[in-house]
Amino acid sequence: MYKVKVFVTLRESVLDPQGTAVEQSLHHLGYKEASEVRIGKFIELTVEETENVETRVKEMCEKLLANTVIEDYRFEIEEVAKV
């Protein structure tokens, strides 16, 4: 069994209005030292025994978890003992 963590982020070239809004809010709250705020997705999932887990996770990202036109993704796979 595997614990998978997927990090989906907007590409550098893509505008991030949500990040900009959060940055302004932080400034309003007095945290002027914060900048370059980017908001992405952090997806955790469990993958049962499968042969090519890396390929399968890559496919899941390409087909569903990330919009590869405007987003980048990376993932970490950790093998864990079956509970």
Add this chain to the structure above:
Amino acid sequence: MYKVKVFVTLRESVLDPQGTAVEQSLHHLGYKEASEVRIGKFIELTVEETENVETRVKEMCEKLLANTVIEDYRFEIEEVAKV
């Protein structure tokens, strides 16, 4: 200067309809081996020179970046040379 990564996740006890929807979609796409899908936020930001950066980032999370009633958060702080 610091690069900060914040991971915001729903508490275990909180239902994750978005995660459930993604899980079902993965199954429809043929990835039956995927389960326990949980969707969270991955926030990246830069923090200028400040004395108690850890305390300040914790405050940012408590006040804005995470809804501590239903979400947990953790963060990683990496010092980087000023560009």
